[in-house]
Amino acid sequence: MLVAKGLNxxxxxxxxxxDVNLHVPTGGVTALLGRNGxxxxxxxxxxxxxxxxxxxxxxxxxADITRMLPYxxxxxxxxxxxxxxxxxxxxxxxxxxxxxxAARKDGARSEIPATIFExxxxxxxMLNRRGGDLSGGQQQQLAIARALVMQPKVLILDEPTEGxxxxxIKDIERVIRTLAERGxxxxxxxxxxxxxxxxxxxxYVVMRRxxxxxxxxxxxxxxxxxxxxxxx
Numbered sequence: 209m210l211v212a213k214g215l216n217x218x219x220x221x222x223x224x225x226x227d228v229n230l231h232v233p234t235g236g237v238t239a240l241l242g243r244n245g246x247x248x249x250x251x252x253x254x255x256x257x258x259x260x261x262x263x264x265x266x267x268x269x270x271a272d273i274t275r276m277l278p279y280x281x282x283x284x285x286x287x288x289x290x291x292x293x294x295x296x297x298x299x300x301x302x303x304x305x306x307x308x309x310a311a312r313k314d315g316a317r318s319e320i321p322a323t324i325f326e327x328x329x330x331x332x333x334m335l336n337r338r339g340g341d342l343s344g345g346q347q348q349q350l351a352i353a354r355a356l357v358m359q360p361k362v363l364i365l366d367e368p369t370e371g372x373x374x375x376x377i378k379d380i381e382r383v384i385r386t387l388a389e390r391g392x393x394x395x396x397x398x399x400x401x402x403x404x405x406x407x408x409x410x411x412y413v414v415m416r417r418x419x420x421x422x423x424x425x426x427x428x429x430x431x432x433x434x435x436x437x438x439x440x
Contacts, residue, residue: 209234209394210362215264226418235391236410240398247418248398256288282311285361293351297340304339308357327383345376362394369401
């Protein structure tokens with residue numbers, strides 16, 4: 209569903225992504241792992257068009273989107289939940305979710321699907337509360353809900369467990385697992401919490417210094433020594 213080929217990206221004279229090749233198939237979770245500063249978030253921003261690439265190509269569902277702007281990629285079906293969530297603090301929970309409709313190709317605004325509240329029941333109880341008044345875990349759920357109303361082909365999640373209380377991490381894990389089991393979208397999960405990633409991943413990719421240095425099946429992560437590899 210999402211394919212990156214030979215991506216190279218620079219910050220000034222620093223070569224931050226080095227010939228990155230990435231395949232994210234529909235119907236599962238691809239976990240992108242690596243220590244801080246190896247280029248994971250940079251890669252996600254390049255996939256979304258938020259950062260320029262020097263060379264390489266990006267395809268979504270067989271179509272070349274390399275030169276598309278971020279809103280065009282979103283309209284094509286990529287939803288991005290960034291690190292730090294970036295919800296609208298002064299808008300209500302309901303208004304935050306409704307902004308997701310603007311990214312859809314048809315731009316049509318409609319009622320929030322019932323499935324959103326089935327996945328995140330706490331949000332239904334807080335529709336009139338300002339986004340900035342929510343806890344970090346609730347804001348993370350809100351950011352994912354906003355992305356899901358886009359009905360994306362690809363869902364990109366950048367460290368969804370960062371700074372989140374354990375009970376809500378379990379809720380987020382349940383939602384991601386449900387989405388993966390439906391088999392309707394490709395999910396790219398950037399995560400430093402190894403146990404969370406390994407519990408969900410059908411495939412894994414490890415980055416180091418801007419390069420993909422290890423990859424394989426999610427079932428083989430322990431056997432492949434990924435936990436120890438990440439500690440190096």
